[in-house]
Amino acid sequence: MSADYINAFTRPISISARDTALVVVDMQYASGSRHHGLGAHLARQGTLAEAEYRFHRIESLIIPNTQKLLAAWRAAGAPVIYLTVGARNADLSDAPPHLKAFFEVCNNHEGSFENGIVEALKPMPGEAIVPKNTMGAFASAPLGEVFDRLGVKTAVYVGVSTNNCVDTTAREAADRGYGSILVSDATGTCSDRMQEVTLESFQRLWGRVVTTDAAIGELTQSAHAKAA
């Protein structure tokens, strides 16, 4: 695609154990598991195959790579933050109208099984879990305050869906002065095409896109540099 004229303006940002958080976005049973929530809803309708790409990517790529990233971030003593999506109230009355039907079919509200983070990526004690009832975290959660309290200047985002909650939150963070980085092989959405175009758009001004290996390499190097 054309238009690399914008890429030239994009600010370089780096990953450092001192000020870079790993932010795991919406890796919940509600829409991150083929057996629950959205997956169960589609199965009941006989249309689970439509989401095969999504769930296969979550199982074979996002979860294993997020596990690698979590291990690296924890080993480096760098901040790990979880975001979740879902209504606060069981009657979904607090949800914005554009998300109400989605929360409803996923049975996604605080306290439901579907609202829980998938077992494979369970937070460790002391790691911040920030619930939001919107796509972007800044509309309904104090993520900016959590960043400031933990000394976070840059955040590395993983999870689902790349073009919705992940991208929206990362953009909001950039607009509020934080560096934003998406991990290409630890995020996912409905198709490869949507994944690629979302990353391409994000790289134009908003922030940086890296692989899991590159993120871990840069984090580890910064931790060693700090120790030296």
Added chain:
Amino acid sequence: MSSYLEALTWPVAIDPADTALVVIDMQYASGSRQHGLGAHLARQGKLGEAAYRFDRIDNVVIPNTQRLLAAWRAARAPVIYVTLGARKADYSDAPGYLRDFFKLCHNHQGTRENDIVDALKPMVGEPVLLKNTMGAFASTPLAALFDELGVRTAVYVGVSTNNCVDTTAREASDRGFASILVADATGTCSEAMQQSSLESFRRLSGRVVSTDEAIRELAHPAAKKAA
């Protein structure tokens, strides 16, 4: 391609009583091939890279936005302009990731580049909100303005579809306002990016309409509701 999310997307209607037209970033800074970004690329001999963008603005975005403005004004429905740029001449108020872009476009309050293009000039009394971020909610009182004007739904036009337009519309949806993008009155760097942005937006965030559809529905809101 998956349509399972489109089925869950909130239906929203255009009604002159509560639907604003929001014109985004149609300024000389990045909306004109002769100024700002266009002039910068021309100096580098790379204006050709942005031919798609400026052709679309000249031939599609501006004429259709003129038609929408005429319809909204005739219906006495609210028209709001949002602009992009630094507030200060030293760009110190801009978020880090936008500073170089603003500098190269010479885009801060008071410059010619910061002005809205003549073809789409606001009328007296129409609000103009300057944001120094991509999303309007991060740096302007757009939500308070919506509330003051009784706006429940906003129809967005302008540039760039995947940046300031889409971000502002998503932010509005997250804050309980209904959001609609006009497919042929928005634009970005390529047809592929345009189509993908609209496709993504339709999946939960809101609705996508054509200029004709928006104007027709504004004139006949009841017909839509009865249907």
